[in-house]
Amino acid sequence: MRSHIAIVNVDNSDTWTRYRSGLCSTCAANCCTMPVEVKLPDLVRLGLVDPFEAEHEEPKQIGKRLQKAGLIERFNFKNSIFTLPRRASGDCNYLDDKTRRCTVYEKRPNICRLHPQVGPRPGYCPYGAMR
Numbered sequence: 001m002r003s004h005i006a007i008v009n010v011d012n013s014d015t016w017t018r019y020r021s022g023l024c025s026t027c028a029a030n031c032c033t034m035p036v037e038v039k040l041p042d043l044v045r046l047g048l049v050d051p052f053e054a055e056h057e058e059p060k061q062i063g064k065r066l067q068k069a070g071l072i073e074r075f076n077f078k079n080s081i082f083t084l085p086r087r088a089s090g091d092c093n094y095l096d097d098k099t100r101r102c103t104v105y106e107k108r109p110n111i112c113r114l115h116p117q118v119g120p121r122p123g124y125c126p127y128g129a130m131r
Contacts, residue, residue, distance in 0.1 A: 013124060016124040023125065033086070040062070041054075042110055045107050047107070063082060
């Protein structure tokens with residue numbers, strides 16, 4: 001008997017699986033290949049921005065500094081949203097290559113904490129089984 005493995009395309013939410021409890025324990029962390037857009041409090045929690053700096057510096061200046069240092073990929077000035085960089089593979093920089101688990105789980109950004117309740121297709125995720 002052959003098992004059927006569904007092909008998931010992270011960029012096509014029609015291929016995603018309806019989220020259910022326990023799904024993450026056997027997942028290959030496909031959600032961690034999507035762009036991670038964060039706000040200033042997330043950067044403070046990750047330790048990339050000092051709380052004093054966050055309170056007294058303009059987000060635009062923080063964005064320029066972080067981008068120059070390679071700590072963010074880009075900054076959306078209009079919405080004050082920072083996009084975290086990814087590896088050439090598309091993986092989040094905070095994803096462990098071998099275990100496929102988050103290395104900053106306790107400090108992870110809100111968008112990660114709220115996934116899959118929020119995102120391109122609420123209630124669904126780009127589940128893909130580990131091999």
